[in-house]
Amino acid sequence: MQYKTMMTEGGTLVILPTTLINELEKQKQLNPRDMESGGIIIGKRRSSNMEVVAITTPQLKDKRSRCRFDRKEFGHATILGQYWNQSNGEDNYLGEWHTHPEDFPTPSPTDLSTWKAMSSEHGIPLLAVIIGRVKNYYTIVSRSQFYRLKEIA
Template identity: 35%
Template sequence: MKINSNNIEIKICSSVFQVMKKYIQLGAGSLEAGGILIGKENISDDNIIIRYITEPYASDKRRYNKFIRKDKRHIDIFNEVFNSSNEIYCYIGEWHTHDEDLPDYSRLDLKNWKKIMKESPGNIEHFHIIVGSKAIRIWKFGKLLKNPDLIKTIYWKDVVDFDKKTDW
């Protein structure tokens, strides 16, 4: 799926949507899930491709209203993709679920995004995705932004099979 925002095109592969869809929270018994977004930036036009994501693992902290990425496998998978791609694929941001139809970020989410921003070199902006039961929402956040910038709401019914239309 292609998303256009402020002259930047973000492409999200269908395999990424498929993983996220597995973890949609539906009710009080469901737990938040999340992981790392891995992709690449086309230097010539600033376009972003989100190609891979990590999934929740055994050591992650999962609650109804909280996901804390603790399992080292997230970093191991990131390093494997980063190294095997000759450092082309990089950290794009984080994703997680909320038990909401149309999710919004929480104070804890904002605190985590600010921590990521502080630990990032330079003025890099990251993308953060929150998955709800009816839609996913994408925010951009970095040192040059005072607040997270909601760049897109994508309803699940509108998700198309991007991989079949693209030559990778």
């Protein structure tokens, strides 16, 4: 399997299989009428590093529009539970992803406050990803701080 490796300035590593990146990029909002898409990121934590194993895609009760994706627990929690069981608790919730109808996406004020709230609620760093039309945005959110991830390999 091929991977993309990303790192924060502080040295935290995130490993993402390219097959999953392709799956995320299939949700790009290339069409003017495409709605935002999103889901959760599932994977393993090894100290502060993360290895992404799976993602979920929009589920029945999520609220979607051109510039908004409001994820509900329904569906995503079930899929997470399946991964958790199959891996004896090694695969767990890592964070959130969604698309933006922008070439080079930047988080909206709502994104920033939602991620901060989720990170404090879970008490652990989260991986947050925005899929843009040209580039993607990757960051780790920890205690209200953002640590941008840069691709290294």
